[in-house]
Amino acid sequence: MSAGIRRTQISALSHGSSDFLIVAVIIAKQTPRTIKSKNVDMRSVWNFTLRDAPADYINVSFWGSSIFIDNIAQNFHIGDVVDIIKAKATFRKNDNTSFVPDVTSPLVLTMSENISEMCLHSEDDCAEFHQLLRLPTRPPGDYITLSDVHANGQALKGKHVNLLVAVRSVGALRQVTTKQEGKVLECREVEMMDQSPTCLYIQLWDAEMAYRADNWKPRETVLFIADVRLNWNSFKKCMTATVTSRTIITENPDMADAEDLREHARNAPIVSSAILDQFATNFPEPSTINNVMSCQTVWGRATNAESAESFTALVYAAIIEMDLDGFLPLTVSKCQHCQQSVDEAVGICMNNDCLVNSGVERPLSQRVYDLRVTLADHTGSLPGCRLTSPAASKALNCSPDEFDCLSLDAKTALKWQLLLRRCAARLVILPATGDQVTPLISVLAIEKVSLPEYASRTPMF
Numbered sequence: 001m002s003a004g005i006r007r008t009q010i011s012a013l014s015h016g017s018s019d020f021l022i023v024a025v026i027i028a029k030q031t032p033r034t035i036k037s038k039n040v041d042m043r044s045v046w047n048f049t050l051r052d053a054p055a056d057y058i059n060v061s062f063w064g065s066s067i068f069i070d071n072i073a074q075n076f077h078i079g080d081v082v083d084i085i086k087a088k089a090t091f092r093k094n095d096n097t098s099f100v101p102d103v104t105s106p107l108v109l110t111m112s113e114n115i116s117e118m119c120l121h122s123e124d125d126c127a128e129f130h131q132l133l134r135l136p137t138r139p140p141g142d143y144i145t146l147s148d149v150h151a152n153g154q155a156l157k158g159k160h161v162n163l164l165v166a167v168r169s170v171g172a173l174r175q176v177t178t179k180q181e182g183k184v185l186e187c188r189e190v191e192m193m194d195q196s197p198t199c200l201y202i203q204l205w206d207a208e209m210a211y212r213a214d215n216w217k218p219r220e221t222v223l224f225i226a227d228v229r230l231n232w233n234s235f236k237k238c239m240t241a242t243v244t245s246r247t248i249i250t251e252n253p254d255m256a257d258a259e260d261l262r263e264h265a266r267n268a269p270i271v272s273s274a275i276l277d278q279f280a281t282n283f284p285e286p287s288t289i290n291n292v293m294s295c296q297t298v299w300g301r302a303t304n305a306e307s308a309e310s311f312t313a314l315v316y317a318a319i320i321e322m323d324l325d326g327f328l329p330l331t332v333s334k335c336q337h338c339q340q341s342v343d344e345a346v347g348i349c350m351n352n353d354c355l356v357n358s359g360v361e362r363p364l365s366q367r368v369y370d371l372r373v374t375l376a377d378h379t380g381s382l383p384g385c386r387l388t389s390p391a392a393s394k395a396l397n398c399s400p401d402e403f404d405c406l407s408l409d410a411k412t413a414l415k416w417q418l419l420l421r422r423c424a425a426r427l428v429i430l431p432a433t434g435d436q437v438t439p440l441i442s443v444l445a446i447e448k449v450s451l452p453e454y455a456s457r458t459p460m461f
Contacts, residue, residue, distance in 0.1 A: 005019055005020065005021050005085060005086070006019070006020055006021065007020070007021040007022075007023065008020045008021070008022065009022070009052055009053065009056065010022065010024065010050070010051075010052050010053065010056040010057070010058050010105055011053065011055075011056045011105075013058075013089045013105070013107055013109075014089065014107075015089060015090055015091050015107065016088075016089065016090065017088075017089045018086060018087065018088040018089070019086065020085075020086075020087075020089075021083060021084065021085050022050065022052065022083070022084040022087070022109070023052060023081065023082070023083055023084075023121050023123075023125075023129070024050035024051055024052035024058075024081070024082065024084065024129065025050065025051055025052070025079065025080065025081045025082075025129040025130065025132055025133060026048055026049070026050060026076060026077065026078050026079065026080050026082060027049050027050070027051045027057060027078065027132070027133065027137070027248060027250075028048060028049040028078065028101050028247070028248045028249075029046075029047070029048040029049070029073070029076070029077070029078055029208055030046070030047045030048065030100075030206065030245050031073075031206060031207060031208075032044050032045065032046040032066075032069045032070055032073045033045055033046075033047075034066055042066060043063055043064065043065065043066075044063070044064060044065065044066040044068075044069035044070065045061055045062065045063050045069065046061075046062045046069050046072065046073045047059060047060065047061050047062075047099075047100055047245070048060050048062070048076075049100075049101050049103060049248065050082075050084065050109075051129075051132050052129065052132075053132070054132065054135050055104055056104055056105065057101075057103045057104055057105065057137060058103055058104075058105035058107060058108065058109055059092065059100045059101065059103055059105075059108050059109070060084070060087065060108070060109040060110075060111060061108065061109070061110050061111070062111040062112075062113075062116070062118070063110070063111065063112050063113065064112065064113030064114075065113060068113050069113075072118065076118070076120075077208060078133075078208060078209075078212065079130070079133055080120060081120070081121040081126040081129045081130070082118055082119065082120060082121055083117070083118070083119050083120075083121050084109065084111070084116070084117075084118055085116060085117040085118070085119075086111075086115055086116045086117060087109040087110060087111045087116050088109070088110045088111075089107045089108070089109055090107060090108060090110065091106060091107060091108075092105075092106065092107060092108040093108075098246070099245050099246070100245060100246065101137070101226070101227065101245075101246055101247070101248045102137075102226075102227060102246065103137075133250070133251070134250065134251070134252060134253055134254040135250065135253070135254060136224040136226065136250045136253045136255065137226050137248050137250065138162050138224070138226050140255045140256075140257060141257075142162050143161075143162040143163055143164045143224070144161055144162065144163065145194055145195070145196050146163070146165070146192070146193070146194050146196040146198050146199065146200050147196035147197075147198060147309060149161070149163075149200060149230060149239050149241075150196075150198050150200075150238065150239055150309035151309045153232070153239060153309075154232045154239075156230045156239065157230060157231060157232045157239075158229065158230070158231070159229070159230050160227040160228065160229050160230075160244075160246060161227075161228060161230060162224070162225065162226050162227065162228075163192070163194075163200075163223075163224075163225045163228060163241070164194065164222070164223075164224050164225075164253075164257055164258065164261060165192035165193060165194050165200065165222070165223055165225065165261075166192065166193050166194065166219065166220075166221065166222050166223075166261050166262060166264070166265035167190060167191075167192060167193075167216045167217065167218050167219070167220070167221040167222075167223065167265075168191040168192055168193040168199055168218055168219070168265075169190070169191040169218050170188070170190050170191075170213050170214075170216055170218065171188055171189040171190060171191070172188070173186055173187075173188050173210055173211075174186070174187055174188065175187075185205060185207075186207050186210050187203060187204060187205045187210060188203075188204045188210040188213055189201055189202070189203055189204070190202050190204060190213055190216070192223070193265060193268065194261060194264075195260075195261065195264050195268075197275050197276065197278070197279040197310055197430075198275075198309060198310070200239065200240065200241055201233070201236070201240045201241070202225070202228065202240070202241040202242070202243065203240065203241070203242045203243065204243050205242065205243065206243060209243055209249065212251075216251075219265045219266050219268075220262065220265070220266070221251065221252060222251075222252055222253065222258045222261050222262050222265070223249055223250065223251060223252075223253075224249070224250040224253040224255070224258070225241075225243070225247060225248075225249050225250075226247065226248045226249075226250070227244070227246040227247050227248065228241045228242065228243055228244070228247050229241060229242045229243075229244050229246075229247075236433050237431075237432065237433050238433045267338070269338050269339045269340070275430070276310070276386075276428065276430050276440045276442050277339050277386075277388070277442070278339055279310065279428060279442075280388050280428055280442045280444050281388070281390075283428065283444055286391075286426045286444040286445035287426075287445070289312045289313070289314050289426040289427070289428075289444070289445075290314055291312065291313060291314060292313075292314045292315075292316070292457055292459060293313040293314070293315060293459065294315070294377055294378075294379040294380070294458070294459045294460075294461060295315060295317055295375060295376060295377045295379050295380045295381055295382050296379035296380040296461065297313075297379070297459070297461070298313050298315060298382060298427065298429060298441075299380060299381075299382060299439075301429075301431070302429050302430075302431045302432060302439035302441070303431070303432050303438075303439060309431075310428055310429060310430045310431070311428075311429055311431075312426070312427060312428050312429070313426075313427045313429065314424060314425070314426050314427075315375060315377070315382070315424075315425045315426075315427060316377065316422070316423070316424055316425075316449065316453075316454050316457050316458040317375040317376055317377040317382070317422075317423060317425060318375070318376055318377070318420055318421060318422055318423065319373050319374070319375060319418050319419055319420065319421065319423060319446075320374050320375070320376045320381065320419075320420065321373060321374035321383075322371070322373045322374075322415055322418060322419055323415075324371075324396075324411045324412070324414055324415040325408055325411040325412040325415055329370070330369060330370060330371050330403065331367055331368065331369055331370060331400040331401075331403060331404055332367075332368060332370045333347075333365045333366070333367055333368075334365060334366060334368050335349040335351065335354060335363070335364070335365055336364040336365060336366055338351045338354040340354065342363075342365045347363060347365065348363065349363065349365075367400040367401055367404075368389035368400055369387060369388075369389040369392040369393065369400050369403070371386070371387040371392050372384050372385060372386055372387065373385050373387055373443070375423075375425055375443075377458060378458070379459075379461060382427075382441055384438070384441070385425075385427070385441040385442070385443050386440070386441065386442045386443065387442075387443045387446070388442055388443060388444055391443050391444055391445050391446055394445070395418060395446050395447070396414055396417075396418075398414065418446075418448070421448050422448065422449055422450075422451065422454040423446050423447060423448055423449060424446070424447055424449045424453075424457075425443050425445070425446045426443070426444045426445045426446070427441055427442065427443055427444065428441075428442050428444055429441050429442075430442075
């Protein structure tokens, strides 16, 4: 260490100090930028964020020639414990907060190519700094759910929020060429989930984070994402998110909510129909669904929604299609862990991601209805409504196992007890998106109603 250089901590820095050594871990880094100026040669700057204690983190700007900055930015990564020597501490400017992470220090460190030094820390205390990588930069409860994101829709467009999510799937690394400058950028799309019955796609445009995603494990890795920007994707017809220069991602955060989410992610269904089935199964009480809608209103909202958030409706309609006596099987065996179909010949879940196939859980299956109906009123129809197994059992007064034993004539007689009859159907609907071109409609409960009730409750439009 040079004479006069003393080791200090981020919390002890003061405005104007420069002869010090900081030992800290990199918790975020950005892609270097080139600054063009008429008066001086072209310079580059690399911004990154350091942390040396749970409550202390600070932004750093490293200035120098383009070649120097590009090289040093490639040599240091998130998670590296580094020595910072002869940086200058100054009060940070409030007008710069939109382009760098929000930190606890009122100062910013400025480094220059010819004065400052940066190297990997070589002593034996790196482990205590690595523990800081699992501490979020926000309070443990300072995040919103994916249901909140989709429920608010375009009202959150352009806003930065905090999320606690589990990785559902990691897309392939792609190269994109910008139109204006012709630069080749690497990006990756990651699908996230939480305990809501929905998901969120997050775009990673930063090369460092895109490559770190290679180590993220679906259903296992949990992320606390501070200051991710929300967008409305007109193609997918849903909200998406983008990691920006303000974002800090904490992998597998050390917090109770993260452990609960990981347990949920290991067993949660990830196919849209299975998600809707689970949501319908866990719905507290179908009788609480009392918001009456016509078939036309339900279909319009489900196919032209500004939000991918599920919604409920009470529909007064008639069942115009219900094939109980056809050739298609109407009962199936489903895995109790992931709600996907089970190969009945061998009794194995057909979902490769299920914990049963990885040996974590033992196989458990149950016989359920796989029945679809079409509902119609004077405004239109709702095709392909999936009757939940409890709703089908109650409406038909027949369990799936009992239904399998019925003769064809008995099934036909059962069909005509409901077909073309006036009914009140309580629905939960998952709107269509760019990935799911048709809405998913699940019937939680259905019962026959009298003509006076049907006439008085059916909306005109």
